[in-house]
Amino acid sequence: MSARDTLLDAYGAILLENGQRATTLSAVAARAGVSKGGLLYHFTSKDALTEGLIDRLDELMAEDITAMRAAPDGPSRYYVRTSVWTDCALDRTLVAVAQLAQESHTGAQEVMDRARRQWLELIRKEVSEEATAHAILLIGDGLYFDAALSGNPGSSREDAITAAELLPVVDRLLAGAQD
Amino acid sequence: MSARDTLLDAYGAILLENGQRATTLSAVAARAGVSKGGLLYHFTSKDALTEGLIDRLDELMAEDITAMRAAPDGPSRYYVRTSVWTDCALDRTLVAVAQLAQESHTGAQEVMDRARRQWLELIRKEVSEEATAHAILLIGDGLYFDAALSGNPGSSREDAITAAELLPVVDRLLAGAQD
């Protein structure tokens, strides 16, 4: 794995677990196993580091949209299924960048906006009724919100909802919107 | 309005609009129209300031739970209705404290957890089916997530969903869970 990727992993992990304030250059460097100077060789500034993470999210989102479009059980079910926390690269990067977006980082806000628009577009193809499509999108948002709040989403709470429990509800929403 | 309340308003507003990193003592003091020293007379440290905001959320939540319990259209509809951004004190404080929770602030995480548990408990009284109750809770979470992401939720986007559009979907969920 490239040094750049290792550093982005460390940055994302700290962002996810302890929030923006904890993402000092020394903390990121230490977690990646290099010194501050070493970090600044690969990313010339902290801004460059955040741009790197945003670019990574853009790539992961492109993959996700492709998979969602091809999902055998349909985009809505795919979307809700994959919004439940699975600790995958997209989950982690998305919640990390969401933190940046909340700190008014324009680039982060734009990529989050783009992500939600792309998801909604695919859900709409399956669910003609506008409000239902939005409700499904909101359920996914809610799942990410929970993950973001918990700080350490890996240690899922005992009362966390599972995809298996949630999908029948999505099915009912889909069926109800068909009339 | 007391000086304390004015300062908490300023702190919450900056947290909401620009994120934790922007909430320096000088910025909060300036927004409240006092000096740094003036602020530190009312709140002896930055921690005291955040505790103040968390206490405020606790009070607002108690009011909200009372109103939700007495809502004529039922707790679920009340919950979704009021989760749509209305720029009220609870909305603003909740999203502000959510930011603190994401920065691993224990007190903030606890009050957010408490809030979600209380909401879920009341929704459960109306919706016996567990997954549906969770789905309704998640729709509210999603609405708060959107508000948090936008940075300045006051300036609602044109594509934002309204309560009027969302409530029929909630009704269908309630009806579907009755069988």
Place this chain on the structure above:
DNA sequence: GTCTATACGGGGATAGAC
């Protein structure tokens, strides 16, 4: 490609005047 040393600014907090 990675390190140490250092410069510089900003944020939190105290002391004390008014």
Place this chain on the structure above:
DNA sequence: GTCTATCCCCGTATAGAC
């Protein structure tokens, strides 16, 4: 009750050795 002045620490970034 609110202000200014000041201190110290820490975070970002640069310079230059290895």
